Amino acid sequence: MHAYTIGALAAVALSIIFELFVMKGRIYFKKEFWITILIVVLFQIPTDGWLTKTSAPIVIYNPNHFSGLRIPFSIPIEDFLYGFALVSAVLSIWERLRQREEKTDSC
Numbered sequence: 647m648h649a650y651t652i653g654a655l656a657a658v659a660l661s662i663i664f665e666l667f668v669m670k671g672r673i674y675f676k677k678e679f680w681i682t683i684l685i686v687v688l689f690q691i692p693t694d695g696w697l698t699k700t701s702a703p704i705v706i707y708n709p710n711h712f713s714g715l716r717i718p719f720s721i722p723i724e725d726f727l728y729g730f731a732l733v734s735a736v737l738s739i740w741e742r743l744r745q746r747e748e749k750t751d752s753c
Contacts, residue, residue: 650712654724657731665734671741679737686733687726695719 665673673679697705700720707722715723 648711648713650707650722650724654727654731658727658734661731661734661738665738669738669742671738671745673734673737673741682737683730683733686729690726690729691718691721694721694725698722698725 662674665671695718697703698707698716698720712722712724717723717726
């Protein structure tokens with residue numbers, strides 16, 4: 647069983663459900679969200695790549711717990727999924743708080 651893969655997919659699914667049905671901030675339809683994701687990925691690649699490089703890894707993944715699919719610099723694809731879920735959830739909450747503050751200020 648690939649627990650890390652299942653966890654990553656569940657985190658993405660839950661963050662999308664949270665945004666679309668609970669927070670309803672429509673962040674996925676905003677270019678600022680996708681620019682933020684791009685910035686996160688651009689910083690994640692060198693950092694995560696250094697931590698997981700196959701020549702001298704600092705972080706070692708149990709091959710029984712993840713898909714084995716690695717992209718640039720041997721980074722497990724699941725790491726990008728968790729990053730997406732984290733950024734989505736945080737920005738959903740941030741957007742809701744911003745909307746609430748704007749509503750309060752206009753009253």
